[in-house]
């Protein structure tokens with residue numbers, strides 16, 4: 001993923017070319033109006049920033065990407081694996097008030113165009129899903145719990161139930177904390193599903209200390225769910241390393257803003 005004409009978000013140039021009717025963006029920390037820890041483009045309503053500045057920031061991103069904020073839908077994320085189908089009737093949920101967000105969901109998907117599905121991030125992995133023939137779009141939030149719980153596979157499973165072939169699905173794995181900066185303990189490693197080739201996923205640093213590659217873990221799980229490897233793009237970007245671009249929960253010791261991942265087919 002890389003910067004386009006605006007500094008407020010990144011996009012995949014490959015996806016832009018391949019899917020001209022699709023918006024799939026990941027916001028940066030730049031170009032907004034928040035102050036202090038949230039400087040400047042915090043898009044998270046639940047992190048003690050001023051509500052009206054967060055809404056202002058979201059409106060800036062919406063405008064830069066050719067949308068109206070009231071067409072987007074946010075979720076109340078809980079580090080689970082619950083995935084919810086939304087429709088145009090849900091447009092605007094959680095965009096200006098956190099308590100109006102879709103309850104307890106870490107994945108959103110739809111067949112409706114004209115709505116943008118939005119989730120918040122500060123190190124966890126944003127996973128975007130698109131299938132142009134059916135007009136399917138989806139986004140998932142995968143921290144270590146969602147990753148080992150295979151929320152990506154759950155997205156593919158629900159899409160398949162609704163008639164979307166996994167082998168036609170395209171997946172984009174966005175910026176998250178990278179293997180370079182993500183130390184975990186044995187408790188996390190023990191929960192990695194058995195089907196995963198663990199050698200590619202983590203490195204042992206010392207007694208009970210590991211470096212985990214969440215983007216690669218999710219990629220393997222999504223291939224396991226039936227998506228073609230050549231249909232998966234991995235950003236490889238690390239939110240903790242790229243201080244000038246991203247908020248990072250771990251690097252900023254919890255006092256930080258949130259980026260948004262937004263996906264949606266524009267109304268034609």
Ligand SMILES: [Zn+2]
Pocket residue numbers: 177178179180181182238239240241242
């Ligand atoms: Zn890093």
